[in-house]
Amino acid sequence: MAFSSSSLLRLDHIAGKGKGLVAAQSLKAGQVILRESPLIIYSSSPLISTSSPSSLFPYCDHCFRTLPTNTIPCPSCSYHHFCSHKCFSTAFNTFHSSLVCHALSHLKDSESLQQQPYERQVQARFVVAAYNLAIISPSGIHAFLSLHGTPDDTIVEAAKFLHSLISPLFPPSVNISVDLTAQLLAKDRINSFCLMNPYSPDGPQRSIKAYAIYPKASMFNHDCIPNACRFDYVDSADLDDEHNNTDMVIRMIQDLPEGREVCISYFRISRDYCTRKRILMDDYGFSCECDRCKIEANWPHDCQNYVEEYSDLPHVRFIAKYVCDRKNCNGTLAPKDDAHTNVLECNFCGNLKSDTA
Numbered sequence: 001m002a003f004s005s006s007s008l009l010r011l012d013h014i015a016g017k018g019k020g021l022v023a024a025q026s027l028k029a030g031q032v033i034l035r036e037s038p039l040i041i042y043s044s045s046p047l048i049s050t051s052s053p054s055s056l057f058p059y060c061d062h063c064f065r066t067l068p069t070n071t072i073p074c075p076s077c078s079y080h081h082f083c084s085h086k087c088f089s090t091a092f093n094t095f096h097s098s099l100v101c102h103a104l105s106h107l108k109d110s111e112s113l114q115q116q117p118y119e120r121q122v123q124a125r126f127v128v129a130a131y132n133l134a135i136i137s138p139s140g141i142h143a144f145l146s147l148h149g150t151p152d153d154t155i156v157e158a159a160k161f162l163h164s165l166i167s168p169l170f171p172p173s174v175n176i177s178v179d180l181t182a183q184l185l186a187k188d189r190i191n192s193f194c195l196m197n198p199y200s201p202d203g204p205q206r207s208i209k210a211y212a213i214y215p216k217a218s219m220f221n222h223d224c225i226p227n228a229c230r231f232d233y234v235d236s237a238d239l240d241d242e243h244n245n246t247d248m249v250i251r252m253i254q255d256l257p258e259g260r261e262v263c264i265s266y267f268r269i270s271r272d273y274c275t276r277k278r279i280l281m282d283d284y285g286f287s288c289e290c291d292r293c294k295i296e297a298n299w300p301h302d303c304q305n306y307v308e309e310y311s312d313l314p315h316v317r318f319i320a321k322y323v324c325d326r327k328n329c330n331g332t333l334a335p336k337d338d339a340h341t342n343v344l345e346c347n348f349c350g351n352l353k354s355d356t357a
């Protein structure tokens with residue numbers, strides 16, 4: 001994945017990790033180092049449901065904001081809704097083209113898909129989005145295929161089913177084989193990011209409303225004590241016309257000298273060692289060897305009060321400072337911007353907190 005000569009980041013080889021992103025110049029806490037629009041974005045909702053889609057998944061099918069009272073339905077189907085004429089017009093030329101609309105409408109009535117589990121229905125949404133990308137942006141599908149991810153037997157079986165179901169809905173010129181479909185599914189599994197429902201202090205844990213592919217952001221490696229973190233502003237009303245609310249924003253948590261690797265956490269950093277180990281192996285196929293994991297591997301599994309018991313450790317001090325303490329949150333805090341590093345913003349609930357450390 002190419003970064004421009006003026007970029008704050010460069011792609012480099014990282015010992016023991018392969019490719020990763022390093023600072024091309026000194027970076028400051030609070031500095032936005034990457035803002036990227038999604039290459040592919042698709043809903044996490046099942047394709048087939050007996051309930052009203054607007055009541056189960058009340059999001060605009062383009063920007064994924066919560067739908068207003070008066071929605072703009074797709075004129076070609078009754079299943080997809082948009083928050084404005086602008087969103088529908090943009091979607092019609094990108095993620096909800098006439099081909100996508102036709103394919104999703106057909107799949108909604110598919111008896112063979114109806115017999116498949118929830119996961120397969122969501123994968124069908126992705127395959128439709130990927131086939132559409134191959135038509136509207138050959139360079140985009142090439143960038144996507146350059147990402148990490150190798151099919152396993154489960155992915156190959158899913159690809160066989162989905163390709164036979166979906167490829168007839170697209171023109172022959174798309175020319176995507178079963179093998180290529182498996183490659184697409186494998187890369188989606190490793191590289192997709194979640195767009196989440198709004199935070200609620202008294203509600204359930206935030207659920208996933210959509211999945212998106214950000215090719216450049218996918219190049220960040222994981223660390224259990226990251227020096228940068230990801231923000232999205234899907235439900236924000238404060239964005240200017242220059243940026244999309246589905247853009248991903250990567251912001252520095254701490255200062256970083258030139259040449260050092262920039263890492264994010266693939267999940268909330270408050271998770272315990274055993275949970276982190278399981279998620280990284282099951283979802284990403286690797287074991288973390290960071291300093292925090294080496295220390296916590298020797299802790300008792302029932303150690304719940306490590307902040308007090310091990311408060312002298314650097315990573316425990318980091319967690320105490322940069323994990324949001326709002327009810328039902330545990331998001332990651334980062335300076336609001338590089339000019340006001342004494343104000344921390346949570347990437348999960350959006351809360352602002354004064355840094356009194």
